[in-house]
Structure formats: C-alpha cells, structure tokens
Amino acid sequence: MQINKKNFPAYGLTIDTAFDACTNIEVGADIFAQCYHRATKQSPEKTHQEHLDDAASCYYSGNFSRGYQGEGRQNLSYVEKFNRAEKLPASTISESYDSLPESESSTPKAPTQTPTWDVFGDFAY
Template sequence: MDISTLALECQQQVNPQVIEAIIEIESARLPFALAVVGGQVKQPRSESDAYHKLDALRSAGKSVSAGLMQINTQHFDVGTAIFDPCTNIGFGARLLKDCHDRVKSHYQGASYQEWLERTASCYFSGNFTTGYRLPKGNPYVHRFRVAYARHIHYPKGKKHEND
C-alpha cells in the first residue's frame, strides 16, 4: 500500500504530507489498526478480524479508534467501511481540515508551522494545546514535527520550503 499515493488521491482538503505524517504517528501505516482509549487491544490480522473486534469493542461501550488515521467511533456510523484506506483517509482529512480552519480563526497571524502544530494537537485531542503536553515524555506535537519533516517532498534541487 502506497501511503503517499493514497494521501494524494483519497482526499483534496489537506496537504498529503500532513496526512502521511498523521498516519505514521497514528497507525504506523497499519490499515486495520485499532486502539481503545484508555486500554489495549490485540491488533487484528485481517480486515474481517478488524471489523469483528471493532464491533465487539463498540458493543462493550469502549471508545475505539480505527484504521490508518485512527478515526474515533464518535466520527463514523456502524456499517462505515472505516478500514478501507480511502474512506479512512477521507474521514481523517475532514477532521484535520476542521481543526485547521478553527486554528486559523483562533490564531490569526500565526506562522504556518504553528498552524500545523496546533492542527496536529487538535487532531490528537480535540483542542489546540494538549498535544504539546501529552503523552508525557514524547508529546504528540513533537512526534508530528519529526514525522512531517520526514514526509516533506521538495521539488528537485530544493532542500527547504523557503528556497
């Protein structure tokens, strides 16, 4: 699965490199990844196993995040093809776009880098600050900065965005 191509083809709202960085952090590029908020889950090995575990966790009242971009169950209905890479990326892109729009409105005049970081914090926690603090020892925003730097695609001959 080529995440770069999916990040470009499955959505048109967000810089594909941002999508790639979020996927790296959230699921380590595993399309059937599951996470239980405040708990642990054995990772599924197949799509059918992933849907079975997701349904069981939902039925148990757990808050679960699913797929490449770890979309929380509060953001999609039962029956959504959330483990389909394009569907998952589409949901994630809409959440990122919403966060980014809110950041730009709240932090007018901030740098592009600050907007990106606060957008990442919002994606992680629903607000613009928690991602700078949690998880302790390796905050989400720091992990985003590192992952994003790995995914920046510069035109041939350029090394920096401002070159």
C-alpha cells in the same frame, strides 16, 4: 489514519467503513483540515507551522492544548511526534477546502488496560 469513534456519526462511519482505506484517509484528512481551519481562525497571527501544530493537537485530542502534553516513556507530545514527519508547503492547504460539518465533541473514557492496538504501551488520555 486514527479516527476517534466520536467522529463516526458525523461521517456516517461504522467500525467496518472506518477501516476502508479510502474512506479512512478521506475522513482523517477532513478532520485534520477542519482543525487547521479552526486554528487559523482562532489565532490568525500564528505562522503556518504553528497552525499545523495546533491542527495536529486538535486532530489528536479534539482541542488545541492536549496534543502538546508529553506522554509515554519518552514524554513526547503528539505534536513533537507529528513534527518528525515531513510537512506539506503552506500552499497545499487551501482555505476553500470543503470539509464536512464538525461533530459534537465528547470526552472519551480511558481504557482499563492497554489497548491491543497500542503496541508501545504508551498511549494515555
């Protein structure tokens, strides 16, 4: 999973531990779950799918709006890309999920050139 380095302190991650498969999935899932819970509390009138979309935006950017903005050559948003994947049923996400405390957010700085991990060259802040 993609874990922004701003989340490292809250989870006690280093660059090495962030790439441990089990740790990476556990932390990434926790970040997504926290976003989902925040989405349901912020807008309880929305549907499960809308909460998942908001959580995807939050997971991607740390907020509920940036993930809806189109980017790249195809001008697709992260949420649009996320929706191409199969979803879990609503009963799979429990409100009693015991996630770790959220970290303080900070705005990442845009790289001066395309990062080597961006194989399509379409990532933008």
